[in-house]
Amino acid sequence: MERIPILKMGQYLLVTIQVDMHDRLAMSLQDDLTGKIVSTRAKGVLIDISALEMVDSFIGRMLADIAAMSRVLDAETVVVGMRPAVAITLVELGLSLAGVKTALNVERGMELLRRRIEGRGTDDAGTA
């Protein structure tokens, strides 16, 4: 089965979802991502959904779960690139995606990630 690629960029993980995901693929993404956060000790996760023409309650729940799981693993998550039609539909659907930080594009998303990572964990031992 195909898997969605996860790129490592320094202490961040970048995921670009470009296919119409079936449920099993979404679940395997969740598994792969949490696994990689641990193995790479990533501090931030950026999920690019700019190619998604639709986000339903299952995918919305997946994003919220990824954000929550990452936080438990001491990483911040930002979802970027939500399309207007998708956002309007999610509002109509009544899905708030509480707990998921969003940004308009990858650049803004990275800025947000940096700020959030800096803003917490100042008692962590600094990395070289």
Add this chain to the structure above:
Amino acid sequence: MPVLLSEQKPIETSEDVVAIRQAVRHRAIELGFNLVDQTKIVTAASELARNTLQYGGGGTLVLEGVQDGGRKGLRLTFEDHGPGIADVQLAMKDGYTTGNGLGLGLSGARRLSNEFTIDSRPGEGTRVTIVRWR
């Protein structure tokens, strides 16, 4: 009301759910829906198709292009012969508050559609019909 086109799709695997999203999108575009309305009906279809698969044990979708007076619409009928739902109203209310898949999918699909009807009998199955007008 006159039916302009009719298509049937199986719902047996999660790949079928993906195929259904694409088929519904395609038909919606053909019927001239704008982007937001397309997205709404595709999302509703995804919710209901998933319900049919996960809770209904698999089933079918019938897509129909319909016409009522001057307006055109897309009618989707999801049917399964699964366990059925004992109390639909409760499921939809609960689903919304607890985030349970079945109820959430049903209430979500209703919010995204212009018309929504559900017929479910425990032990026999469930049929959900939604319509979105252009």
Add this chain to the structure above:
Amino acid sequence: MPNEANTATLISLLKADEVGILTAWVDQQLAGASFRSDRISRKEVAAESQRFLGLFRDAIGQSVDVQSPAWSASRQALEELSSTRAQQGFTSSETATFVFSLKQILFDRLRAELAARPVEFADATWTTSTLLDKLGLYTTDVYLRTREQVIVRQQQEMLELSTPVVTLWDGVLALPLIGTLDSARTQVVMESLLQRIVDSGALIAIIDITGVPTVDTLTAQHLLKTIAAARLMGADCIISGIRPQIAQTIVHLGVELGSVVTKATLADAFAVALRRSGLTVAKIGTAPRRTSAPREADAGSEHED
């Protein structure tokens, strides 16, 4: 009841003197009260008429059902003609005259030919009339469809004009809404607004409704939904320009603003936006004063990569 036999005379008349009929028809069109000599020349009319008459003659020999494949070339010709005339600004009846003026000519010829055979004359006239009526109505349908498309395009152009976007500062967008926001227009305007936010990559969008005279419940709800959508996408929104009457309406209608920030003026909203961006405005020559806790980005710390 129209049938093929009733068209026999018509077909033979056309075969015998198509040129004569054509000339008479063109003359009839040009002489008509609704002829627009400013929009179309005799040459163009003659060319269109000649083309159509030829197709008409071919089709009528095969069938009297204008919906059948035998008539598709004729329908096509009428579509092109009607569509062109619609775009050129002709009225619906001016366009339909093309077909209806042919009736007169054909009736004249039929009467001359079938003077001694009144029953045949009546049948042939009826068949011809029904045929041309259907074609005339078809022309009108195409005309209306084309006009609709023109109107839709004009509406879109007007929409572009009525949703200007102003970049107040890096990452701060102002979107003044102008005019009455009826339910239909609001939806379209809101989608356009969200797209602009995406295109600009703004962090904060100030939606100014100074130019909106009244707001009803539906519009208020649309506005709130749009703001919810913008936030979902990752942009923050502030509503500004709320007139006293609108404030009253919002309270009377019981619209829940929730956590949406609202300001009376665009200037106030801009000040909020600047603060949120960690910026301040200072007089030249004076050192900028830190008035509030700086955002994390200002901390000036190096971050490891």
